[in-house]
Amino acid sequence: MTAFKTLDDIADVKGKRVLVRVDLNVPVADGKVTDATRIERVAPTITELAGKGAKVILLAHFGRPKDGPTPEFSLEPIARATAAVIGRPVGFAADCIGEKAASAVSAMKDGDILLLENTRFHKGEEKNDRAFAEALAKNGDLYVNDAFSAAHRAHASTEGLAHLLPAYAGRTMQAELDALEAGLGNPKRPVVAIVGGAKVSTKIDLLMNLVKKVDALVIGGGMANTFLAARGTAVGKSLAEHDLADTAKQIMIEAATAGCAIILPSDGVVAREFKAGAASEVVAVESIPATGMILDVGPKTVEKVEEWIDRAATLVWNGPLGAFEIEPFDKATVAAAKAAAAETRAGKLVSVAGGGDTVAALNHAGVADDFTYVSTAGGAFLEWMEGKPLPGVEVLKKG
Ligand SMILES: Nc1ncnc2c1ncn2[C@@H]1O[C@H](COP(=O)(O)OP(=O)(O)O)[C@@H](O)[C@H]1O
Numbered sequence: 001m002t003a004f005k006t007l008d009d010i011a012d013v014k015g016k017r018v019l020v021r022v023d024l025n026v027p028v029a030d031g032k033v034t035d036a037t038r039i040e041r042v043a044p045t046i047t048e049l050a051g052k053g054a055k056v057i058l059l060a061h062f063g064r065p066k067d068g069p070t071p072e073f074s075l076e077p078i079a080r081a082t083a084a085v086i087g088r089p090v091g092f093a094a095d096c097i098g099e100k101a102a103s104a105v106s107a108m109k110d111g112d113i114l115l116l117e118n119t120r121f122h123k124g125e126e127k128n129d130r131a132f133a134e135a136l137a138k139n140g141d142l143y144v145n146d147a148f149s150a151a152h153r154a155h156a157s158t159e160g161l162a163h164l165l166p167a168y169a170g171r172t173m174q175a176e177l178d179a180l181e182a183g184l185g186n187p188k189r190p191v192v193a194i195v196g197g198a199k200v201s202t203k204i205d206l207l208m209n210l211v212k213k214v215d216a217l218v219i220g221g222g223m224a225n226t227f228l229a230a231r232g233t234a235v236g237k238s239l240a241e242h243d244l245a246d247t248a249k250q251i252m253i254e255a256a257t258a259g260c261a262i263i264l265p266s267d268g269v270v271a272r273e274f275k276a277g278a279a280s281e282v283v284a285v286e287s288i289p290a291t292g293m294i295l296d297v298g299p300k301t302v303e304k305v306e307e308w309i310d311r312a313a314t315l316v317w318n319g320p321l322g323a324f325e326i327e328p329f330d331k332a333t334v335a336a337a338k339a340a341a342a343e344t345r346a347g348k349l350v351s352v353a354g355g356g357d358t359v360a361a362l363n364h365a366g367v368a369d370d371f372t373y374v375s376t377a378g379g380a381f382l383e384w385m386e387g388k389p390l391p392g393v394e395v396l397k398k399g
């Protein structure tokens with residue numbers, strides 16, 4: 001039972017003006033959207049509301065404009081991309097408040113969809129300014145937030161508006177929250193977390209929170225080197241944050257106290273250069289050459305990771321096990337992703353993954369669709385995994 005009001009709680013939406021906060025912060029190159037995943041994720045909420053006869057008014061930010069309206073940060077091209085994804089016309093208004101927004105909204109018919117210009121063109125958005133939120137609220141009867149990936153921001157369109165209008169979680173927000181609840185809120189045990197990526201420094205809070213919640217934590221990627229070095233293993237020229245040795249030790253102590261097993265690499269794929277096709281060898285972590293860099297975890301470690309995936313009932317994953325963008329250092333990440341996908345397909349595992357590079361790695365392995373849930377959020381997913389309350393989510397909780 002979800003703890004949020006959802007679209008199912010709206011009695012009659014026909015003819016209502018529904019302000020829907022979506023995350024359309026999508027990658028664009030040469031004016032074209034290069035990955036429409038975020039648009040695809042919010043399409044169900046938009047089409048459901050429009051199909052029920054609501055006037056669907058989309059609010060979104062794009063990039064981080066600092067100087068008010070700038071063409072490079074305009075949402076206008078994204079309106080066309082959204083129309084292409086949902087297969088219905090999407091109007092566009094050149095401002096999200098004031099006369100331009102009001103006249104575009106008043107011209108809407110039931111079932112119409114309108115995208116308002118970048119909310120961050122107004123300073124009040126990021127300041128969560130009450131007057132700006134009120135100006136946004138003038139154009140709506142109801143508020144739906146379907147932008148989980150922006151929910152770690154306490155901005156006017158992600159948080160402030162929910163205090164001013166009846167507020168509901170959209171379908172993607174609902175799916176995301178349900179998946180995260182299944183992943184860490186009230187998970188089936190044992191729970192295994194895989195955390196990789198480049199650095200410990202960006203994920204200290206995440207690691208500290210996870211060791212208290214999961215039964216086993218697999219540490220891979222560049223950050224594993226920091227842990228290996230902290231326990232006295234020489235890691236050669238590998239990426240490692242030696243100044244974080246004490247932090248790494250503290251995380252291991254917290255894990256031992258909480259009864260969380262820590263799985264560190266026992267072998268690595270070592271190269272002298274960080275480039276595609278570089279000569280590499282598999283080396284036990286006790287024998288890393290002084291001039292070598294660990295760019296992936298080795299096959300023995302992969303076997304261990306696969307055993308833990310096999311044992312797990314729930315898997316949460318953030319960060320690749322190696323420098324997966326460069327072959328052959330993608331092998332461990334691909335193998336672990338395939339193992340998790342197979343267990344999930346067999347109905348033996350709930351698998352939840354998130355993070356920009358993690359999603360790219362799962363796509364690279366060709367298994368993103370096999371996971372129980374893959375979050376489109378980067379920062380918000382991490383903050384949620386760190387155990388931090390997300391302002392855009394907190395405000396939706398049923399009173
Ligand atoms: N052993 C390694 N040495 C250097 N970089 C690594 C290593 N393993 C992984 N990485 C890098 O970590 C990056 C991804 O980490 P991160 O940004 O934390 O992931 P996410 O975006 O999913 O949170 C990738 O660019 C990858 O190349």
Ligand SMILES: O=C(OP(=O)(O)O)[C@H](O)COP(=O)(O)O
Pocket residue numbers: 023025063064149150153356376377378379380
């Ligand atoms: O793309 C986003 O962040 P993400 O890449 O961390 O998921 C969100 O749209 C939030 O954008 P912001 O980090 O500029 O507030």
